[in-house]
Each structure stands twice: as C-alpha cells, then as structure tokens.
Amino acid sequence: MxxxxxxxxxxxxxxxxxxxxxxxxxxxxxxxxxxxxxxxxxxxxxxxxxxxxxxxxxxxxxxxxxxxxxxxxxxxxxxxxxxxxxxxxxxxxxxxxxxxxxxxxxxxxxxxxxxxxxxxxxxxxxxxxxxxxxxxxxxxxxxxxxxxxxxxxxxxxxxxxxxxxxxxxxxxxANFTPEDQNFEIGKAVHLIEGNDVTIVATGHLVWEAIKAAETLNNKGISADVINMHTIKPLDKNAILDSVSKTRCIVTAEEHNYLGGLGESVARILTENLPTPQEFVATHDTFGESGTPEQLMEKYGLNAKAIVSACEKVLSRK
Amino acid sequence: MLRIGDVLFLTPKYNNMPELDYLQKLVIQTRRDILRQVHKVNSGHPGGSLGCTEFLIVLYHVIMERKNTFDMDGIEEDLFFLSNGHISPVFYSVLARAGYFPVEELNTFRLLNTRLQGHPTTHEGLPGVRIASGSLGQGISVSIGAAQTKKLNNDSHLVYTLCGDGELQEGQIWEAIMYASGNNVDNLIVTVDYNKQQIDGSLNDVLPMGDLRKKFEAFDWKVIEIKEGNNLEAISAGMKKAKGETGKGKPVCVLLHTVMGNGVDFMMHTNAWHGKAPNDEQLELALAQNPETLGDY
Known part of the structure; x- marks a missing residue:
C-alpha cells in the first residue's frame, strides 16, 4: 500500500x-x-x-x-x-x-x-x-x-x-501533497489503490482517509482512496472507475451530509452504477465550541469514523 | 438612423435636427416603447421607467463618452450600471435606440428565449448590459469595483450608476457609500431616482428616509441636486456639473427629483403604476398623450 x-x-x-x-x-x-x-x-x-x-x-x-x-x-x-x-x-x-x-x-x-x-x-x-x-x-x-x-x-x-x-x-x-503536484480543477487525485472499498474524501478528511486506509489494511481490507478536491465539476470517471472494482463506497467531508460531496457522489452513482454508500459527514446539525480534535471525534469526522463506515458499507455489499 | 459609432456626445445635431428637438422626440418615442413593452406582456414596471426616461436619454446621448462597439471590459469609455433593474423597459429602449441592439428586439421583452429578460442580465449576452440587477442594493458596490479597476488601468473615464430612492433602504447601499468616500472613489457618479415612491406607498409611508442630501454629505459625498429631474436641459446642466466635481477626492451623488410615471397624466404622482401594466384602453390613452415621433418598433 x-x-x-x-x-x-x-x-x-x-x-x-x-x-x-x-x-x-x-x-x-x-x-x-x-x-x-x-x-x-x-x-x-x-x-x-x-x-x-x-x-x-x-x-x-x-x-x-x-x-x-x-x-x-x-x-x-x-x-x-x-x-x-x-x-x-x-x-x-x-x-x-x-x-x-x-x-x-x-x-x-x-x-x-x-x-x-x-x-x-x-x-x-x-x-x-x-x-x-x-x-x-x-x-x-x-x-x-x-x-x-x-x-x-x-x-x-x-x-x-x-x-x-x-x-x-x-x-x-498534515502536509503530504507533493510540493510540485499540479492542481487540475475537476480531476481527482488517486491516492491509494485498493479493491475492497472506495473512500472518496475532500478537505481535511483526506488525511483521515489515508490513516483509515492504513488501519483497514492492517485488518486485511484494501481501500481505494481518492482525494476529491473539486466537488464541482465532479470527477465522475474517478468515482465510477473505483466503484466498478470495489462495489461499495464511503464519502468523507467536513460538511453537512445534506448538500455536500456525499450527495453529489450519490447522484453520480444512482444515475450510472447504484452502489451501497455510507456518509462520513455531520448529520443535519450545527457545531459547537471545542478543540478541532474533540469536535472531529464527537461529530464522527476522523479516521476512526471512516473505518467504521467502511466496515458497515462492506457488510452491505 | 442612429448607429453605434455616432459619437453622440460630440455631435450637436441628429438627422439635421437640433439636439434638443431630437432628444425631446426621443423622450416621447421612448415613453411609447416603455408602454408598449409592458402592455404586450401585461407585466413590468412602467412608473419608474417613465420617471427616468429623460435622465437616461441625457446620460447616453449627452453625458457619457461611449465607444462604437460593446465589449464587457469597457476600457477607455464611460460605464453605466443600472442598480434598480426593474426599470428595464426604459433601459432597453434607451440602449436599443442608442444603437446597442436592434430596436425591433423590444418586441421580445419578457418573452420566452428573449435577451430582454424581466430584469437586465448579462446571461443572454445583451449588448449594453454589464451586470445583472433586480435584487436591489448591489449596483453601487459593482460600480465602485469598476471605478477602482479604471483607476488601476489608468483609465480616466467615469462610472455612472442609477439607483432608486426606496433602494437606499437596503443595508448594502450604506456599506458601499462608506467605502466610496473612505477610499476617495472620485470617478463615480451615483444618481438617485428621487421620486419619493415605492411599491407599497410613498417613501414616508413605508420607511421615512429623512434628508437624503444631509445623509450623503454626512458620509462625505459631494451632492448635486437636480430639482427638475424630468427636464432635459436641467438634467444636462446638472450632470455636467456633477462631472465637473469628479476627480476631486470625493464620490459624487446626484439627487434627481423625478415624477414617477412622467408623461402619462394618469400614471403621474402615484405609486399605482410602479409594477402594473396598462390595459388596452389605458394604453390607447397613454399613447395618445405621446404621439409617435421617431417610429415605433
């Protein structure tokens, strides 16, 4: 990996x-x-x-x-x-x-x-x-x-x-993107190759997705990880290429699940290749005061939450 | 026939008519255009349109320095932004008769697939329009931005905008007014259509605005008042005076005292025709008071 x-x-x-x-x-x-x-x-x-x-x-x-x-x-x-x-x-x-x-x-x-x-x-x-x-x-x-x-x-x-x-x-x-990596609007970055489950993440949740993939790897689950930096226009091919291998998907974002990346991905899947999906996102709620780490934990926006979502979606395949 | 390319501000005669005669004929013809546009689709805003007819004609034919082609950037020419977009019927008529697009296109006002949307927009590529407007309160800010870009480009041309008096109730207007004086945006002339009416009633009934002159002056703007805002010569003199106040460190406000519905006796001095079209009979009466001058579209 x-x-x-x-x-x-x-x-x-x-x-x-x-x-x-x-x-x-x-x-x-x-x-x-x-x-x-x-x-x-x-x-x-x-x-x-x-x-x-x-x-x-x-x-x-x-x-x-x-x-x-x-x-x-x-x-x-x-x-x-x-x-x-x-x-x-x-x-x-x-x-x-x-x-x-x-x-x-x-x-x-x-x-x-x-x-x-x-x-x-x-x-x-x-x-x-x-x-x-x-x-x-x-x-x-x-x-x-x-x-x-x-x-x-x-x-x-x-x-x-x-x-x-x-x-x-x-x-x-964490700063992990290569300094010389060209940024192409609308073209997702394929971070990790895997066959069991797709993780499409954006923003701060991308690093959490990488950490989740490592945890899953230790459990014998291979995750395909995509950095979806552009939510619109959405890289439809990157999503479909991945789920046509894995047949299940988790989206991860620091945003409400209503209106976010996850819903855009769900639309692409519904139109092209209906696929079980789990949403790592806030669930129609406001936030509150706390440290970023405490809030990511409380609202289920970290590697741990992504791992759980992957295990759940794998069970729905 | 006017063409884009007539350098109107330098040309005192039109079709061998003296300037004032020509402009007076254009006013009557524009009133007909406004009435016929809104009547055809039984919607639109004739009151404010009629009230600003003389102003926009003077602005486009006497005051502004305009190029003979339209491009979005408008480098090395004066720019105009309509903030109170609901008076689109007069804006479209003035643009068409100044040569920006065929006068016949006024026939398509508010119809499906038209470039002449209910409120002006750049979306359909109508020449002469540089920003969408209709949701009120945004035009002064847009004009300030365009004025700042003119300064960055070392372009000494001016930026004009027109907004309604009721529109000044929008909070964003006062953000813009503060910014412009605080940053010496002195290549900008904001005209307020001061007709003292808005949809729900008179300004004083809806939300009293107090002394607008004092308010603008308190925000450190130079204020010019045009008491006869439906008189071509008074507008021309007032706007030339306003131009003379640009470049002196302060933004310029013109308080243009107008009569809503001007030129049609039963539409004047009331807010009743703010957003209502005349029926067949009313149209006939209104047109009879404004007989054809330069040719209907």
Missing amino acids: KKYIDTGKKDTRSGFGDGLEELGKTNKNVVALCADLTGSLKMGAFKKNHPDRFFQVGIAEANMMCMAAGMTIGGKIPFTGTFANFSTGRVYDQIRQSIAYSDKNVKICASHAGITLGEDGATHQILEDIGLMKMLPGMTVINTCDYNQTKAATLAIAKHKGPVYLRFGRPKV
Missing part, C-alpha cells in the same frame, strides 16, 4: 496566502479584497508587497462581493478573503446575482470552513457552504486538503475563467 508522509503540520490558509503572494508577483491582473480578516486569511504578504492591488473593505462582505464583480470589468481577477461563513451564507444573494448569474471571474476564497474552526463555535462553523455554492449554476467548488494543495489550487484558479469557490481551513494539518 502506498504510504504518505506528513512533512510537517501547516494550515491550509497559509497555502492560500502564499499562493496569493506568488500570484501578486506573476499576474498583474490579480487583485485581493479582504473584509477585516487580513491576518486570519494570511493575506498580509500580498497586502505588504502589492498595496495598490489590495483592497481593505472593512466589515462589509456584501459590498466586497459586488465590488469584486465590478472589478472584473476591465480585466482584473479579484480574490476575496473572509471566513467561509461570511463568504457564502452572509452574501448568497450578492454572489448569486452579481457573480454567478453575471458570470464574473471572481475567486471567493474562504477560510475557517467547517467544524475545525474550533472554539469560536457554531456561529462561525459553517457546514452548509459547499451545498450553497454547488447549487449556483457555473460555480466551481474546490475544497483542498493541505498546505501544498491549497497553494497549488490558488495558483490554478487564477488561470481558470469563471467564478470559483475555494474552501480551506484554520488548523494546522
């Missing part, structure tokens, strides 16, 4: 910040807007090195989203930065009308997504944002798993024409 090494824990938001700073040097059309969270979003280097292209809008996310839409007129590529909650739910209508329906080339970059935001609690832990964004026609939805992948995705979305939602997080997590 292929092994992955954690090269040192880093936060995905720093991958965004470092990617953005690199874009500042290489692409003069890239501009950045932030709603009073420059430090949290790691946008400080871009602000310092490209002050003319950095727009501090204050605590006014609705204005920020529509300003970003307007800035595309004349050829700029705006990257907006705030927490995932304030990047989606708070400004849904602005994104819907001025960005998605108007087909504007805006990159909505959202940190502190999901339950691993931790102690701030449910007001800030959005678990519905993937669903909100994937429902918008024309919106690309990406949830990266580690620092290296988030940096690569930040560079890649600047080259993609059209609105993008890029979701990442707050805590330091």
